[in-house]
Amino acid sequence: MSLLSVTSLGVHTSAGKALLSDLSFDLAAGQRLGLIGESGSGKSITSLAVTGLLGAGLTASGSVLLDDVEVVGAPERRLIPLRGRVSSIVFQEPLTALDPLMRIGKQLAEPIARHRGLRGTALRTAVAEALDEVSLSDVRIAKSYPYEISGGQRQRAAIAIALASRPQLLIADEPTTALDVTVQAQILRLLDDLVDARGMALLFISHDLAVVSAMTRDVIVMSAGVAVERGPIDRVISAPQHPYTAQLVGSARALDDMLGTK
């Protein structure tokens, strides 16, 4: 049985414009999948649609079964039990994902208290452990506001918050795009380790082929709201079937070649 089963998923605007068409894929527990595409490809819309987070004016069609619950057309009260327990999202920009007026420790304590029912000392210990897990061991971090820590530290905090509810599926939507390249390398390693250690499923969304290839073996290439190609990333990179994929791989390869051989 799949943890996430997406069948003929479509998203359109109230004006009738299709942003995503006929997307299908399955993700079993512990499995990883990458969604690759450029601006307007529909990859972020996908992450919002499968978790029932589409904004006003956007309508989904088709079917999304998340832990056997139909997400498309579901009322909010049916979705709330899925959030956190079944799936969590890490977004691109931690500065907007975090509450600017709340200390990091408190933002992290909230989901831990709700999902694990902890209070008082036990809660404080759990918060410290959760921060430790994302290598934010400095006790000052918990007392800091988001603007007081670096971009990399903020993304670590956002990851800790996403994982606090022990989700079975982690959706990471361009989680390192806003970060410096050395910080990106650290965050990717951290995500890779945590997903492995917890046996979580991972839906990893990125425009960057090289980044996706470091995280997942299977990918779907998206362009203009349509899945144009899917398969093992090594095959997609070495022998792209669709012209768009060939162009994307060619561009990435050209930039890669500029750096010379390692």
Added chain:
Amino acid sequence: MILELRNVSYRYRKGALALDDVSISVDDGQSVGLVGESGSGKSTIVRLMLALAKPTSGDVLFEGAPLTPATIRRFRASVQTVFQDPYSSLDPRQTIESIVAEPLRSLGIARGDEARAMVAASLTSVGLPADALSRYPHEFSGGQRQRIAIARATVCHPRLLLADEPVSALDVTTRIQVIDLLAELRDSAGLAILMVSHDLSAIAALCDTTVVLHAGRVVESGRTAEILTSPREDYTKRLVEAVPRLPAL
């Protein structure tokens, strides 16, 4: 030498040192890459080079001499800039013709038919159709907008283009096209380019020499190919190592 920072330091009013004894120069036809991560001082260097801020100590030299009211206009015509975000750097209420003609107007270089001809030539040189003149920024994609910004920066035939993360906001396929365009302008018009970027591959594609900046200091500089293949400093090594690469075929 078109533009030179000589032993420049910059301190914020609150006391933090943003640049510490930095020297960088660009001469005609040169392409220099300035690479560094957040907080390295890249943006401060751009502000100093555009004379939008004054160094706390050290000199900013244009054609070998400090800027004076007598040379500032020639400086503005000689040193033009392209910014990172093509969505916020073009006035949404102006036509492309008016946007690209801006340096000609403000520097008093040309007007009327002469200005229109220069704008049209500039748009052609960046690969945009002539009918773009009467259209508005929202009608163009990110890559096309960055071409418009480049047309505006080059319409007065500057000697140096300061490009601050010019391709960072663009998709990878568009990124290559804009890099190619900048390379073409460098080769055909002899335009010197100083490109600021956190993206090593973009720098490698365009710049003959590279300056690596870290925490307000120059940690390493030299030929781009050498810096990428055999970096001497630990920080540069870490930076090059960290760039995600495609799996080998």
